[in-house]
Amino acid sequence: MATDKPKLAxxxxxxxxxxxxxxxxxxxxxxxxxxxVDIVHFAExxxxxxxxxxxxxxxxxxxxxxxxxQRIQQVRQNSKLLVSIGACATSGGLxxxxxxxxxxxxxxxxxxxxxxxxxxxxSDPISKHVKVDLQIQGCPVNSTQVIGALRDLxxxxxxxxxxxxxxxxxxxxxxxxxxxxxxxxxxxxxxLAGCGALCPAAGRGCYGCYGPAEQLNDRSISxxxxxxxxxxxAVLRRFRFIANSAAGFKAASEGLRGDTDx
Amino acid sequence: xAEHRDIHINVPVLxxxxxxxxxxxxxxxxxxxxxxxxxxxPPRLFEKFVEGYERNQVIDMVARICGICPVAYQMSAVxxxxxxxxxxxxxxxxRMRRVMxxxxxxxxxxxxxxxxxxxDFLGFESxxxxxxxxxxxxxxxxxxxxxxxxxxxxxxxxxxxxVGIRLGGFYRAPDGSAVEMxxxxxxAALPEAEALIGWTAGLSFPxxxxxxxxxxxxxxxxxxIGQGRLISxxxxxxxxxxxxxxxxxxxxxxxxxxxxxxxxxxxxxxxxARLNLNFHQLPPEVRRLMEGCGISFPSxxxxxxxxxxxxxxxxxxxxxxxxxxxxxxxxxxxxxxEAVEGNAFGCTEAPRGILWHRYDVDDAGIVRYAxxxxxxxxxxxxxxxxIALSLQKFGLDQTDEKLRLRAEQVIRNYDPCISCATxxxxxxxxxx
Ligand code: SF4
Ligand code: SF4
Ligand code: SF4
Numbered sequence: 001m002a003t004d005k006p007k008l009a010x011x012x013x014x015x016x017x018x019x020x021x022x023x024x025x026x027x028x029x030x031x032x033x034x035x036x037v038d039i040v041h042f043a044e045x046x047x048x049x050x051x052x053x054x055x056x057x058x059x060x061x062x063x064x065x066x067x068x069x070q071r072i073q074q075v076r077q078n079s080k081l082l083v084s085i086g087a088c089a090t091s092g093g094l095x096x097x098x099x100x101x102x103x104x105x106x107x108x109x110x111x112x113x114x115x116x117x118x119x120x121x122x123s124d125p126i127s128k129h130v131k132v133d134l135q136i137q138g139c140p141v142n143s144t145q146v147i148g149a150l151r152d153l154x155x156x157x158x159x160x161x162x163x164x165x166x167x168x169x170x171x172x173x174x175x176x177x178x179x180x181x182x183x184x185x186x187x188x189x190x191x192l193a194g195c196g197a198l199c200p201a202a203g204r205g206c207y208g209c210y211g212p213a214e215q216l217n218d219r220s221i222s223x224x225x226x227x228x229x230x231x232x233x234a235v236l237r238r239f240r241f242i243a244n245s246a247a248g249f250k251a252a253s254e255g256l257r258g259d260t261d262x
Numbered sequence: 263x264a265e266h267r268d269i270h271i272n273v274p275v276l277x278x279x280x281x282x283x284x285x286x287x288x289x290x291x292x293x294x295x296x297x298x299x300x301x302x303x304p305p306r307l308f309e310k311f312v313e314g315y316e317r318n319q320v321i322d323m324v325a326r327i328c329g330i331c332p333v334a335y336q337m338s339a340v341x342x343x344x345x346x347x348x349x350x351x352x353x354x355x356x357r358m359r360r361v362m363x364x365x366x367x368x369x370x371x372x373x374x375x376x377x378x379x380x381x382d383f384l385g386f387e388s389x390x391x392x393x394x395x396x397x398x399x400x401x402x403x404x405x406x407x408x409x410x411x412x413x414x415x416x417x418x419x420x421x422x423x424x425v426g427i428r429l430g431g432f433y434r435a436p437d438g439s440a441v442e443m444x445x446x447x448x449x450a451a452l453p454e455a456e457a458l459i460g461w462t463a464g465l466s467f468p469x470x471x472x473x474x475x476x477x478x479x480x481x482x483x484x485x486x487i488g489q490g491r492l493i494s495x496x497x498x499x500x501x502x503x504x505x506x507x508x509x510x511x512x513x514x515x516x517x518x519x520x521x522x523x524x525x526x527x528x529x530x531x532x533x534x535a536r537l538n539l540n541f542h543q544l545p546p547e548v549r550r551l552m553e554g555c556g557i558s559f560p561s562x563x564x565x566x567x568x569x570x571x572x573x574x575x576x577x578x579x580x581x582x583x584x585x586x587x588x589x590x591x592x593x594x595x596x597x598x599x600e601a602v603e604g605n606a607f608g609c610t611e612a613p614r615g616i617l618w619h620r621y622d623v624d625d626a627g628i629v630r631y632a633x634x635x636x637x638x639x640x641x642x643x644x645x646x647x648x649i650a651l652s653l654q655k656f657g658l659d660q661t662d663e664k665l666r667l668r669a670e671q672v673i674r675n676y677d678p679c680i681s682c683a684t685x686x687x688x689x690x691x692x693x694x
Contacts, residue, residue: 018329018422024377025369025421027408028401031393039390045377046388094326097311140329140422198419202426203434207322209423237315242326 006154007054009041011075013061013068014095014123018140019086020044020060026143036154050074056081056153058146062088062095063124076130081153084126085146087139087211091246094139096123099245125245134159137192137211139242145194162193165213166206169197178205185225187238190216190248208241212248222256232256285649285669289658297650299642299673309632317343317601317627318428324619324634325423330373333366333414334612335634336427337488338619342608343429346623349599354592355431356488357585362417362426363487363610364578364585369410369421370613371533371575374677375462376403379568382671383465399461402454406575409451413582416440431596441589448583455576456551462572463555467565472651474562474644475527476535479611485543485577486536488610494524495539502609505618511635522635528643531615532676533570534561545584548577564648564675571677601627612637614677638678645676 010020023030024045033039040052057079063072076082087093099122126132134153136145152159166188170177178200179186186205188197192213199206218239225235239253288296308327312320321339325332337359344351351359376399377389386392393400411421416436418424426432436444477498479490492508493499500508511522523529538560541552552559557569603625609618615637622631652672653665660668 016326016329016332018326018332021329021422024373025407025411027404027411030404031390031400034390046381046386046390094311094323095307098307101310139326140420142420195420199425199433202419204425204428207319207425209322234316237319241319241323 005036005038006056007040007052008037008150009050009052009054009057009075009079010039010044011041011050011057011059011061011071012043013059013072013089013126014064015061015086015088015093017044017060019088019138020058022085022141022143022146023058026147037150051078053078054080056083056150059084059089059126060086062092063126063129064095064122069129072126072129081133082126082130083134083136083149083153084132085136085138085141087137087209087243087246088123089126090135090137091125091211091243091249092123094242094244096245097240098123100240123245134161136194137162137243137246138194139209139211142195163214164193165189165216166191166193166195166197166200166210169193169195170200173197173201175200178203179224179228183228185228185230185238187221189213190218190221190252208238208243208249211243211246212252216248216252218248218252218255222252285673287649287653287665287669292658294650294654294658297646299646299649309634312621312629312632315629317599317623317629320621320629320632321427321429322423322425327634327636329422330370331366331612331614331617332423333363333418333427334610334617336424337363337610338608338612338617338634339621340427340429340608341489341610342606342619342621343623344599345608346604346606346621347599347602349430349597351431352592352597354435354590355596358417358432358435359427360488361582361585362414362424364582365410365413365416365421367410367487367578367613368413368575368582369407371571371578372403372407372410374613375458375568375571375575376400376407378677379571379674380462380465382667382674383568402458406451406454406458409447410578412447413444416444428596429599431594433595435591435595438589438591441586445583445586445589448579448586451579452576452583455572455579459551459555459569459572459576462569463557465568467557467563468652468656469563470565470652470655471562472564472648474647475524475529476538476560477524477529477531477616477640478536478539479609479616480540481543485540485581486611490609490611492609492616493539494529498524502618503605503607505607505609505620505635509635509640511639522640523643528647529640530564530644531637531640532567533574533613533615534564534567535615536611537561537570537573544573544577545580548573548580551576564652564672567675567677601625614638615640638676641676641678645673645678648672648675 039047040049041047057075084090149159178184184205187208188206190213191206191208192210194210222235236253236256239249243249286298312323321336324335324339327335381389381392389400414421414424418426475494475496477494479486480493481490492502509522509524541559552573557566606621606623618635620633621629624630649669649672656668
């Protein structure tokens, strides 16, 4: 079917599929999507032409095999714009915890025959291997973010990246601060906005799934956590979590350990 | 003369390794000589990640194994930790967890039936393509899926990696007004779900009965979702902590996924297995629909699993309505769960089947070791067995394209994961 609509591809690397659900969970509006773009590749939804040239590629997942590297380079070549979506694609994801450990030992403990399985020594963000035009953090990203970015890009507007922290979303929503009122350790002050302050709204502390905010003051939050009774290990676990290898959180966790992961 | 066929498919399958796969098929002299479902997506090694983390953190970590069934992962984990501590959640918590789980069954089954499986039966490339000819069916599917997602979000803020479940209960109880609105939507959806059962039962199914073992959880009081003993149609009836004495995980040479066998045999887990073993526990209203739909259960035709999903989808709505009626906000949505050292076992019925977890926890509540057996690695042996039988019955002399489509459809009956969506089978044929 020939069409002059912009072409869209959705690619999956090492991931849980949760970020592409930002599209598949749209509900009825999903049916309007083909009016906006020509979806040429989205294996989970049906269309399957991974090597076609497209205007925009959405990429979910982290790079973790030699084959992944080739594939992402191919995707880059075929795409005018490449948008990485989610913690896996923007920072290596939860599975990047393996970057801090001895992956070989891990493989040996899970598989009787680990040599049969070819993996890189790390779980990498897409931007480590190719140029990325836009990154959307979050685990998962949500539909509003993804559709908003698509609309902007399609109309030639540069999407305005989020800069605030989750605290700002709390304020916007008029939520009571759980850290202040309940002494709940909350990563909100150092976490990028975008989720709508879901955790504080649910009466719990933010656990940082949207990754680090632009400017983060990890020292003061660590001190705050210690005042709230967390020991050093517990503070470390809060940074070394969903977005453990995102620059801000990684630096914070290494600062806490006083090591450099050698 | 030998005929060699190499069929390569991309079957991203959720297992411990999650991911992409291929089907290797050699047909020699009109017989299947080799059939391997290869899974080669890189392992994400989740079981190692959770070592050294707190129990409540682990509940949020394991969700990240699967974006389609995060609630199942969270529920198996929380059950394990609570069981270890000898903690029984309050009745309100038990009921609401079941409702939240119904939300996941609802969204996952709706997604599978409409977006993944139906295009197979009706000969479309995708649900979006199907929407032109079957707009109402596709719209109904998307509405039901949204309803399931919203039901999860009512407890967890969002449907993918919800943030509501914690040790001892929920972080927060939904407001009465939200529940009231949800109840109305659920009620309004029941006729849609009923129509869906008829619609799936009216699809045309290959005549393909096979003998296989069904395995599911069984709860004396209800159609098991969030807890129970492990049973099979062949007399197995054990506490989940004895899983290892009967089930064995093996690394097969052609795959990065671990296979799981019950007493050295492949078995089925998932909606059809559940229905086969537990249908007598469905509420009378649901059972009547099942009995009147024209397909008789128990069934040993895997193609009927789409009907089984539709029946469970109806049941999920029915059950959520029952449990949300007379909803009252509790004084406390959770109680503290003391840390106890020991081996924790949890097992629940994920949309795709039994999801078994084991955690070794220290006295400070830190997880020291974990093992997770997801439904797809359990079904993998059965899928291979099924493809072989189905293709033989279908006729190995069929064209490559037809063989490919049939194999795809067989694999999709197991709903291995959303990533196994459509048209993943690439076929290269070398005829000798
Ligand atoms: S970022 Fe989170 S939700 Fe998205 S694919 Fe990765 S694990 Fe899944
Ligand atoms: S609850 Fe957390 S995110 Fe909200 S204002 Fe307080 S510290 Fe910030
Ligand atoms: S962990 Fe933080 S960023 Fe993630 S949903 Fe909760 S509040 Fe939002």
